Amino acid sequence: MPGIFVGFCVRQRIKQQIQTDMATQEDTLSMARGGGPGSRGVSRVLGKLRASIEAGNFYEAHQMYRTLHFRYASQERYDDLLELLHDGALTMLAHDQYSSGADLGLLLIGTLDTASLAKAKQEHWVRQVAALVGKIKPTIVEREALLEKALKWSGGLDADLGLGLLMHRLVAQLLYHEGNLSQARYHFMHARDGKSSALLLIEISIVKGFPGEVDLFIAHFVLEQLCLGAVDAATETFKTYCQFHPAVPCTDAPYPLPLLNFLWLLLQLAGGQCQGQRKPGAYRALCELYKPSLERDPVYKQYVQKIGRKYFDGARPEPSPYAFFDFMQQFLLEEDEEDDDEEEELPDEVD
Secondary structure (H helix, E strand, O other): OHHHHHHHHHHHHHHHHHHHHHHHHHHHHHHHOOOOHHHHHHHHHHHHHHHHHHOOOHHHHHHHHHHHHHHHHHOOOHHHHHHHHHHHHHHHHHOOOHHHHHHHHHHHHHHHHHOOOOHHHHHHHHHHHHHHHHOOOOOOHHHHHHHHHHHHHHHOOOHHHOHHHHHHHHHHHHHHHOOOHHHHHHHHHHHOOHHHHHHHHHHHHHHHOOHHHHHHHHHHHHHHHHHOOOHHHHHHHHHHHHHHOOOOOOOOOOOOOHHHHHHHHHHHHHOOOEOOEOOHHHHHHHHHHOHHHHOOOOHHHHHHHHHHHHHOOOOOOOOOOOHHHHHHHHHHHHHHHHHHHHHHHOOOOOO
């Protein structure tokens, strides 16, 4: 027994000496690159960090990651810090240390918010952060805080790149695969992904809805999209839903369900497709015409009022009762003109 104990001690001393030598080599390389005492301190902490992970001492490793975060940040070594925190979060999550992994994820997003990322790197980190969220179990409380911060950060990136929308779409896909359809619905809406939104709505309608509610599912969603100002996404959602839902027998207007006809006409008005402008009078006449359908759900009234203020100058006086029919007449005339133009462009028949 004494011989075994002595052998164990010797092996431990050798292991510690190897780790010390590795740290010393890193210090030497750091000095050769011009690093100062702070760099040598970082190298020592990195050596201890690896040893802690190998030994399964994850609490100690977590604290070392936080120490390195402070040191790298003070030196403005943001590229190194981002890689360190990302690797650390993945390491913790791989060992089921979800709270520690989420905490490092929060530090990662905080660093992304502080660092001036080049546009070329922004999409990369949006995808990395979304993937990191996906590695945390939905039941972990800290995941919600991480997700909230990730959405806030991505929403502040260059709007022209659409990275805030991308984050919502990646989160929506994650939640869909986890079976959280209601939250996936929310994020698909804010991603302005009309096609994916429609396919999700079809699934929800079939799995959770009643046959008489086919039009209600799409009406809620399209009206919400319009309230958010997403006219193009709302139009794509509506068209895809009507095209692929098995309970909608036709893919174009007129539809057998009045509420679908209301949505189709509303999208024409909101898109300003009649003489390139939006008509408040026609909108109010449209709402009056389809009032019985809109009364099926009390929340529609709120949506209609908000849409009126957003697109149709809701403060204007009541229009002529013929405004809607004037709109329809003009709209149909424009449709006929487009058909005539298409016929004129057709090539002559080949003999």
